[in-house]
Amino acid sequence: MIRMKAIKRFLALATCAAACQAQPAADPLLARNLAATCANCHGSMGVAKGEMKSLAGRNEEELLKLLADYRSGAQPATIMHQIVKGYTEDQLKLVIKHFAALPAAKP
Protein backbone atom coordinates (compact mmCIF):
# COMPACT_ATOMS: atom_id res chain seq x y z
CA MET A 1 0.00 0.00 0.00
CA ILE A 2 2.75 2.39 0.98
CA ARG A 3 4.70 1.42 -2.13
CA MET A 4 1.73 2.20 -4.43
CA LYS A 5 1.47 5.63 -2.84
CA ALA A 6 5.18 6.17 -3.40
CA ILE A 7 4.90 5.07 -7.01
CA LYS A 8 2.03 7.48 -7.64
CA ARG A 9 4.03 10.30 -6.12
CA PHE A 10 6.98 9.35 -8.27
CA LEU A 11 4.89 9.49 -11.42
CA ALA A 12 3.71 12.95 -10.45
CA LEU A 13 7.35 13.96 -10.15
CA ALA A 14 8.39 12.41 -13.45
CA THR A 15 7.75 15.73 -15.17
CA CYS A 16 10.34 17.27 -12.85
CA ALA A 17 12.95 14.82 -14.13
CA ALA A 18 12.28 16.07 -17.65
CA ALA A 19 12.44 19.69 -16.55
CA CYS A 20 15.68 19.14 -14.63
CA GLN A 21 17.20 17.62 -17.74
CA ALA A 22 16.65 20.87 -19.62
CA GLN A 23 18.75 22.81 -17.12
CA PRO A 24 22.40 23.55 -17.86
CA ALA A 25 24.92 21.27 -16.11
CA ALA A 26 26.41 24.32 -14.42
CA ASP A 27 23.32 24.78 -12.26
CA PRO A 28 24.62 24.42 -8.70
CA LEU A 29 21.22 23.17 -7.52
CA LEU A 30 20.87 20.48 -10.17
CA ALA A 31 22.23 17.61 -8.04
CA ARG A 32 20.01 18.58 -5.12
CA ASN A 33 16.96 18.92 -7.38
CA LEU A 34 17.61 15.53 -8.95
CA ALA A 35 18.05 14.01 -5.48
CA ALA A 36 14.64 15.39 -4.51
CA THR A 37 13.09 13.08 -7.13
CA CYS A 38 14.49 10.08 -5.19
CA ALA A 39 13.35 11.31 -1.77
CA ASN A 40 9.80 9.93 -1.97
CA CYS A 41 11.17 6.43 -1.72
CA HIS A 42 14.73 6.73 -0.38
CA GLY A 43 13.96 9.37 2.25
CA SER A 44 14.85 13.00 2.51
CA MET A 45 18.65 13.46 2.60
CA GLY A 46 18.93 9.86 1.34
CA VAL A 47 18.09 8.31 4.70
CA ALA A 48 15.23 5.83 4.35
CA LYS A 49 13.01 4.15 6.91
CA GLY A 50 11.92 0.54 7.10
CA GLU A 51 12.96 -1.83 4.32
CA MET A 52 13.87 0.88 1.83
CA LYS A 53 17.60 1.26 1.23
CA SER A 54 19.30 4.47 2.29
CA LEU A 55 21.61 6.13 -0.23
CA ALA A 56 23.32 8.71 2.01
CA GLY A 57 27.01 8.29 2.78
CA ARG A 58 27.39 5.16 0.67
CA ASN A 59 30.14 4.25 -1.76
CA GLU A 60 29.67 6.11 -5.05
CA GLU A 61 30.97 3.32 -7.30
CA GLU A 62 28.83 0.70 -5.58
CA LEU A 63 25.66 2.77 -6.07
CA LEU A 64 26.48 3.53 -9.72
CA LYS A 65 27.08 -0.18 -10.32
CA LEU A 66 23.67 -0.99 -8.81
CA LEU A 67 22.03 1.58 -11.09
CA ALA A 68 23.90 0.25 -14.15
CA ASP A 69 22.70 -3.26 -13.29
CA TYR A 70 19.10 -2.06 -13.00
CA ARG A 71 19.44 -0.36 -16.38
CA SER A 72 20.87 -3.45 -18.09
CA GLY A 73 18.43 -5.79 -16.37
CA ALA A 74 21.27 -7.71 -14.67
CA GLN A 75 19.71 -6.77 -11.31
CA PRO A 76 15.99 -7.61 -11.10
CA ALA A 77 13.85 -4.83 -9.62
CA THR A 78 10.26 -3.88 -8.99
CA ILE A 79 10.68 -0.27 -10.12
CA MET A 80 14.30 0.91 -10.25
CA HIS A 81 14.86 -0.62 -13.71
CA GLN A 82 12.25 1.86 -15.01
CA ILE A 83 13.36 4.79 -12.90
CA VAL A 84 17.00 4.71 -14.07
CA LYS A 85 15.81 4.95 -17.67
CA GLY A 86 14.37 8.39 -16.88
CA TYR A 87 17.84 9.82 -16.21
CA THR A 88 21.00 10.28 -18.28
CA GLU A 89 24.28 8.73 -17.10
CA ASP A 90 25.51 12.23 -16.22
CA GLN A 91 22.43 12.93 -14.12
CA LEU A 92 22.86 9.67 -12.22
CA LYS A 93 26.55 10.43 -11.59
CA LEU A 94 25.58 13.84 -10.25
CA VAL A 95 22.82 12.56 -8.00
CA ILE A 96 24.91 9.66 -6.63
CA LYS A 97 27.82 12.00 -5.90
CA HIS A 98 25.34 14.15 -3.97
CA PHE A 99 24.03 11.22 -1.90
CA ALA A 100 27.53 9.82 -1.25
CA ALA A 101 28.52 13.15 0.28
CA LEU A 102 25.57 13.24 2.70
CA PRO A 103 25.88 11.93 6.27
CA ALA A 104 25.21 8.17 6.40
CA ALA A 105 22.10 6.73 8.06
CA LYS A 106 22.61 5.86 11.72
CA PRO A 107 22.63 2.08 12.23
Ligand code: HEC
Ligand atom coordinates in the same frame (compact mmCIF):
# COMPACT_ATOMS: atom_id res chain seq x y z
C1 HEC B 1 9.00 5.07 -6.51
C2 HEC B 1 10.01 4.76 -5.51
C3 HEC B 1 11.48 4.99 -5.86
C4 HEC B 1 12.06 6.15 -6.35
C5 HEC B 1 11.39 7.47 -6.71
C6 HEC B 1 13.47 5.87 -6.43
N1 HEC B 1 13.74 4.60 -6.01
FE1 HEC B 1 15.56 3.68 -5.89
N2 HEC B 1 14.70 1.99 -5.21
C7 HEC B 1 13.34 1.78 -5.07
C8 HEC B 1 13.09 0.39 -4.77
C9 HEC B 1 11.72 -0.24 -4.53
C10 HEC B 1 14.35 -0.24 -4.76
C11 HEC B 1 14.65 -1.74 -4.60
C12 HEC B 1 14.77 -2.34 -5.99
C13 HEC B 1 13.42 -2.45 -6.70
O1 HEC B 1 12.62 -3.29 -6.29
O2 HEC B 1 13.16 -1.68 -7.65
C14 HEC B 1 15.34 0.80 -5.01
C15 HEC B 1 16.71 0.57 -5.03
C16 HEC B 1 17.66 1.55 -5.31
C17 HEC B 1 19.09 1.37 -5.26
C18 HEC B 1 19.82 0.10 -4.82
C19 HEC B 1 20.07 0.21 -3.31
C20 HEC B 1 20.70 -1.04 -2.75
O3 HEC B 1 21.49 -0.92 -1.79
O4 HEC B 1 20.40 -2.15 -3.21
C21 HEC B 1 19.67 2.53 -5.64
C22 HEC B 1 21.16 2.83 -5.75
C23 HEC B 1 18.61 3.46 -5.92
N3 HEC B 1 17.39 2.84 -5.71
C24 HEC B 1 18.80 4.76 -6.32
C25 HEC B 1 17.77 5.65 -6.63
C26 HEC B 1 17.99 6.99 -7.12
C27 HEC B 1 19.36 7.61 -7.36
C28 HEC B 1 16.76 7.55 -7.30
C29 HEC B 1 16.42 8.91 -7.85
C30 HEC B 1 17.01 9.23 -9.13
C31 HEC B 1 15.77 6.57 -6.89
N4 HEC B 1 16.42 5.43 -6.50
C32 HEC B 1 14.41 6.78 -6.90
C33 HEC B 1 12.36 2.75 -5.16
C34 HEC B 1 12.54 4.03 -5.66
